[in-house]
Amino acid sequence: MKKWGYFLKLSQSVVVLTVFLVVFPIKTYASSYYIDSSCLNSGDGTCNGTSPSCVCASDSGKAGPFNSIAKMQEKPNGYVGGDNIFLKKGQRFLEKLTISSSGVEGNLITYGSYGSNGDQPMILGDENSGVDFNFKNYIRLTQLHVNGPIKLNGNNNQIDYIVSNYSLGNTITVTGSSNALYNNTLINNSYTPISILGNDNVAKNNIVYSNYASANVFINVDPKVSKGPEVNNNLYYGTTKNIQYGINSSLASIGNNDVDKYVARMKQLGVTVSRDDFDWSRIETNKGSRDWSHTDYFINKLVENNIEPLAVLDNSPAWANKNSDIHHVPYEITDLLKSGDFEIDKLSSDWKTDGNVESETKLVHGGFKAVKITNNSSIKQTINVKPGMSYSVQFWTRHDAETYEVKDISHNSEIISKRNGDNWGDTYVQKEILFKAPEGCTQVEVSFYGPLSLGNYLYIDDIHAYEMTGPTFQAWKSGFVDFAREAAKRYKGKMHKYEVWNEASLTYFWKPMPNIYQYMELYSAVSEAIHAIDPSAEVAVQIGAWKRSSSDAHGGEFLQKFYENNIYPDAVSYHVYTDDIANPPNLKDNNSFGSIAAIRKIMVDNGQSDKKIWITEFGWGLDMVSLKNQASYIKNAFEILRDLYSDYVSVACVYTLKEGDAYGIYDANGKERPSALVINKFLNPSFIWKGVEYNFDNWKLVTNQDKNSIYLDPLFEDVSNSDLRIKELSPAVNNGSNVGLKTDFVGNSITEQPDIGACEYTPLKDMENQVKTTRFSIMKFIKFISRFFKITS
Numbered sequence: 001m002k003k004w005g006y007f008l009k010l011s012q013s014v015v016v017l018t019v020f021l022v023v024f025p026i027k028t029y030a031s032s033y034y035i036d037s038s039c040l041n042s043g044d045g046t047c048n049g050t051s052p053s054c055v056c057a058s059d060s061g062k063a064g065p066f067n068s069i070a071k072m073q074e075k076p077n078g079y080v081g082g083d084n085i086f087l088k089k090g091q092r093f094l095e096k097l098t099i100s101s102s103g104v105e106g107n108l109i110t111y112g113s114y115g116s117n118g119d120q121p122m123i124l125g126d127e128n129s130g131v132d133f134n135f136k137n138y139i140r141l142t143q144l145h146v147n148g149p150i151k152l153n154g155n156n157n158q159i160d161y162i163v164s165n166y167s168l169g170n171t172i173t174v175t176g177s178s179n180a181l182y183n184n185t186l187i188n189n190s191y192t193p194i195s196i197l198g199n200d201n202v203a204k205n206n207i208v209y210s211n212y213a214s215a216n217v218f219i220n221v222d223p224k225v226s227k228g229p230e231v232n233n234n235l236y237y238g239t240t241k242n243i244q245y246g247i248n249s250s251l252a253s254i255g256n257n258d259v260d261k262y263v264a265r266m267k268q269l270g271v272t273v274s275r276d277d278f279d280w281s282r283i284e285t286n287k288g289s290r291d292w293s294h295t296d297y298f299i300n301k302l303v304e305n306n307i308e309p310l311a312v313l314d315n316s317p318a319w320a321n322k323n324s325d326i327h328h329v330p331y332e333i334t335d336l337l338k339s340g341d342f343e344i345d346k347l348s349s350d351w352k353t354d355g356n357v358e359s360e361t362k363l364v365h366g367g368f369k370a371v372k373i374t375n376n377s378s379i380k381q382t383i384n385v386k387p388g389m390s391y392s393v394q395f396w397t398r399h400d401a402e403t404y405e406v407k408d409i410s411h412n413s414e415i416i417s418k419r420n421g422d423n424w425g426d427t428y429v430q431k432e433i434l435f436k437a438p439e440g441c442t443q444v445e446v447s448f449y450g451p452l453s454l455g456n457y458l459y460i461d462d463i464h465a466y467e468m469t470g471p472t473f474q475a476w477k478s479g480f481v482d483f484a485r486e487a488a489k490r491y492k493g494k495m496h497k498y499e500v501w502n503e504a505s506l507t508y509f510w511k512p513m514p515n516i517y518q519y520m521e522l523y524s525a526v527s528e529a530i531h532a533i534d535p536s537a538e539v540a541v542q543i544g545a546w547k548r549s550s551s552d553a554h555g556g557e558f559l560q561k562f563y564e565n566n567i568y569p570d571a572v573s574y575h576v577y578t579d580d581i582a583n584p585p586n587l588k589d590n591n592s593f594g595s596i597a598a599i600r601k602i603m604v605d606n607g608q609s610d611k612k613i614w615i616t617e618f619g620w621g622l623d624m625v626s627l628k629n630q631a632s633y634i635k636n637a638f639e640i641l642r643d644l645y646s647d648y649v650s651v652a653c654v655y656t657l658k659e660g661d662a663y664g665i666y667d668a669n670g671k672e673r674p675s676a677l678v679i680n681k682f683l684n685p686s687f688i689w690k691g692v693e694y695n696f697d698n699w700k701l702v703t704n705q706d707k708n709s710i711y712l713d714p715l716f717e718d719v720s721n722s723d724l725r726i727k728e729l730s731p732a733v734n735n736g737s738n739v740g741l742k743t744d745f746v747g748n749s750i751t752e753q754p755d756i757g758a759c760e761y762t763p764l765k766d767m768e769n770q771v772k773t774t775r776f777s778i779m780k781f782i783k784f785i786s787r788f789f790k791i792t793s
Contacts, residue, residue: 030082033115035064035072037091040492050073052086052114069095076381081138088762090118096125096132098146110140120163127168133157133682144513147216152179155198157185157747163724170195170220173560174229181206183736185757185772186722187778197222201229202283205737207757209715210238210685219699223690232707233737234780235756236696237713238270242646244713245638245683246310247665248617251298252282259298261714262657267305270683272713274302275310275616275653277502280316280483290483292490306712306731310497310651312542312615313484313526316507320479328511330476332467358524360549380447382409383438390468390517393433393446404448408441415507416444436469436517462489468515475520480595485529492534497651499573499616500526505553514553516561517554518787519590524567531698540571540614556595556602563606571650574599575617577635584629585618585637593640600648619655621662625680631674634665638682654679685711714757 004602031050039047039054047056049072054063057070057574065088066072073087079085079102087093115119122145123130133139137154147164152159153175162179165187166593172186173195182205186193193208196219202457208218218236221229247266251259251274266274278299284290302309315326322330385391393406405418417435452593484498503509504519527539542564543555559572559667578585578592587594599613618637620630634654641652661667665676672680678694687699692704715730719725726732736754 008289021104030080030084032080032084032086033063033072034076035067035093036088037067037093039065039067047071049085052088057257069097073098073100079107079109081111083495084110084112086112086114087121087123087144088118089113089115089121092122092124093122096129097123097146098129098132098134099136099139100134102136102476104255105138105156108138108140110142111144112140113143113637122147125149125393130164130166132634133542139178141613145544150177160180163187177201180204185209187724192217192220194218194221195220196225196229198364199225199227201622204230204233205228205756206234206408206431207212208234208236209714209716217686217688217693221690221703225690229705231703232708233735233756234706234709235714235732235735236685236709236711237439238683238711239352243306243641244273244618244651245274245650246271247657247679248275248279248653248655249274249657250277251302252277252295255295256329259301261670262300263298263305265657266307270678271307271654271679272309273310273651273653274497275312275496277315278311278313278487279315279326280313280480283316284317284483287317287479289317290486296490299494308497308498309491309495310653311487311491311495312499312502313480313487313614314439314499314502314591315479316476319620320476325511327509329515329517330373330472331515332387332470332472362595380445382443382445384707385441385444386467387437387439387441389433389470390436390515391444392468392515398539404433404446406435407445407447408438408443409720410442410525411438411440413445414438416441434516468518469521473518473521477525481521481525481529484526485533486538486648487533488530496534496537497571497614498526498530498537498539499542499614500539501542504542505544505558509544516553516558519558519568520562520565529571534652540573541567541569542616543575543599545575545577556598559599560606563602563608566610569613571614572599572603573614574615576615577618578620584633587640587644593637593645596645596649600645609648611673613645613648614651614653615649616651616653617655618652618662618690625661627674631678634675635678635682639680726755730755 001066012341033049035049035050035054036054039056048062048063049064049065049066050584052065054064056062068100069087080101081103083103099109099111101109120143125146125148127148129151130146131141131150133150133154135150135154139154141150141155141157141159141162142606143161143544147165147701149166150159150162150164151171152172155176156178157176158180159172160182162184164184167188167288169192170182171188171193172181175197177198177199179198179202181194183205187209193210195201196203203219210218212581219231245726247269249262249266251262263274277294283292299309307431316323316328317326318324321328322581330638383393401419406416408414408416416438417433419433435444437444437727484500487495488498498522501509503521505514507513523539523541530537530539541559543558544552546555557573562569573598576585576593576596583592585593596613597712603609603611603613620633622630634692638652641649654665656663656665657666659666659670665673665679667673684695686696686698687703689699689703692702694707700706710731712731714732715727717725717727732755734753734755736756738753
């Protein structure tokens with residue numbers, strides 16, 4: 001009977017072993033293989049891939065890395081479940097990866113990376129494929145960068161910690177079933193980042209980033225899919241490359257109930273920036289008493305909805321500027337010459353003239369008497385000045401000027417300001433020479449050299465000097481800076497972008513007329529105050545627009561003056577309106593979108609190629625264009641900004657969200673105009689579920705997918721240069737699924753939730769450990785059988 005007992009136990013063990021081998025296949029013969037294209041000794045391609053060492057000699061059994069993906073794929077008999085194929089970090093492989101062997105359940109064939117330094121190895125592929133699974137099963141693809149589509153047409157495969165970007169079609173196409181996409185960063189430039197055509201697939205914890213908004217379909221689920229997929233905990237973002245799109249929202253001038261409504265509209269539109277006036281005249285109506293309650297409300301509401309505030313610090317209360325006009329900037333005036341029209345006979349005593357100056361009795365331009373200037377004529381005037389003060393000298397003239405300049409004659413005629421060859425057109429215009437008297441300078445000479453063509457006239461309306469930066473201005477500036485300082489303190493951590501004033505180069509917003517020296521002083525003081533509180537803040541110089549009228553200053557010259565005075569802003573804010581407002585955003589006119597490149601050139605020429613331009617106003621009014629054209633022009637503007645300027649334009653804000661405004665994208669009843677629909681379509685992600693297209697919110701509602709997913713900018717360091725590290729404030733941080741990761745991609749310990757996507761991935765040593773733990777060891781099996789015998793005996 002004992003023998004039968006032993007036989008019974010032996011039979012039981014055979015059954016258990018058979019069942020176990022079916023359920024847990026033992027992988028005792030698995031191997032690791034390596035690919036390193038840089039090894040000199042593997043150049044003949046005869047290494048068998050079994051060692052990462054570059055030594056590959058006959059006495060070592062040809063142990064060494066493959067020198068290409070192609071050589072790896074030539075291995076006789078292919079690969080078996082549990083094998084690892086590792087590509088060297090920091091290398092680029094001008095090949096595609098065609099997977100020719102399948103693993104088995106419980107023992108996947110893993111394609112990954114090795115090495116302690118360098119970026120993920122890049123598989124460049126071709127326009128048809130970067131990685132082709134070729135109907136293979138149980139494959140794991142991990143820690144690779146794939147430039148080219150990934151065709152996942154097998155079953156039970158896993159893709160994790162992959163960076164994949166492709167511009168000609170779908171980034172990943174899943175035609176098989178029961179495949180898993182975890183922790184990947186999928187970037188697409190043209191079509192669909194993920195297309196799912198099979199059943200029971202899973203896509204979790206991925207960053208899905210479309211940087212071509214005209215076709216930003218993120219997930220396309222085929223109508224034939226009957227089961228699944230399961231899609232959740234992903235971060236989606238559709239962008240026009242590097243640009244944050246926003247809108248001028250007017251939240252500062254509306255009530256709290258309307259703020260809620262406007263913020264909801266911004267969220268629906270898909271804009272990520274709200275540009276608002278931080279109006280000193282509203283917040284501090286009475287000196288020393290500031291009311292921030294409404295500003296607090298709308299800033300908090302924006303932040304809650306992941307919309308970034310952009311503050312325009314502007315305007316002046318009457319108690320500060322002694323004027324009812326909020327755009328008025330105070331100054332002192334000293335008349336150095338008598339105001340009024342200059343008679344011709346007075347010109348000879350008040351002005352020194354060289355060349356041929358003829359006297360005429362006819363009146364021009366509103367009754368001013370004129371002098372006729374012929375070839376190589378000039379007029380000069382000496383003016384007494386105070387060192388350190390800013391001055392303005394005005395002319396009214398017609399046609400082109402050859403040269404006009406200001407010289408410091410108290411220091412051997414050193415040139416202070418000089419301009420050449422201005423083309424002033426064929427109408428009478430006002431020209432102004434702005435300059436600041438250097439230290440020690442007491443007298444300047446202002447010269448106007450006549451045009452080269454005959455029959456031109458110079459007529460002088462009012463020659464005077466403005467002491468623009470005197471005590472009155474200094475007192476006003478001090479109050480404005482204190483207001484800006486408190487705003488920075490109050491909203492530190494919530495707000496990072498500031499503009500100093502609005503359209504300071506235009507007469508309407510800087511009255512009585514623009515003055516670069518005043519504005520430079522104001523910008524410098526405000527910037528210093530904000531940076532003392534928030535060093536990470538961006539404070540933009542707001543140069544308005546290209547010159548629009550004779551009394552306006554030139555936006556480009558405003559910016560150039562900053563550099564000449566060694567002032568280097570964090571960013572340059574600029575407004576782009578076409579020349580007569582009714583024109584589309586063509587690139588021919590300086591007053592259109594072509595001027596963006598001109599502003600950029602000034603920045604580059606002055607060593608600021610690393611700084612960005614903010615286009616904080618553009619739009620078209622219905623007083624000049626139709627509803628259809630307003631929408632069409634905004635769409636064209638988006639495309640121009642995306643295609644031509646996204647390398648250095650980082651913010652673009654449409655004007656305006658205000659209901660019923662001629663430029664508004666909603667009518668007076670709050671109904672969407674066609675322009676709002678265009679913006680919504682351009683900025684929002686599209687999800688196609690079984691043949692029907694949805695926006696993000698409706699996709700979640702209808703499909704019951706992505707319940708814990710978010711749609712926000714991942715805030716990569718530099719997508720255009722493939723730097724996909726995420727910034728500290730990225731919404732990907734601490735929002736991922738906890739899948740057992742212990743460190744991030746640079747080896748730092750994860751102390752909170754892991755991040756979404758491949759910005760955190762398991763280091764190689766951990767990955768190898770994970771692979772090993774999937775293999776059931778013989779010793780563990782013996783112990784299991786021993787325990788089983790004890791239980792059954």
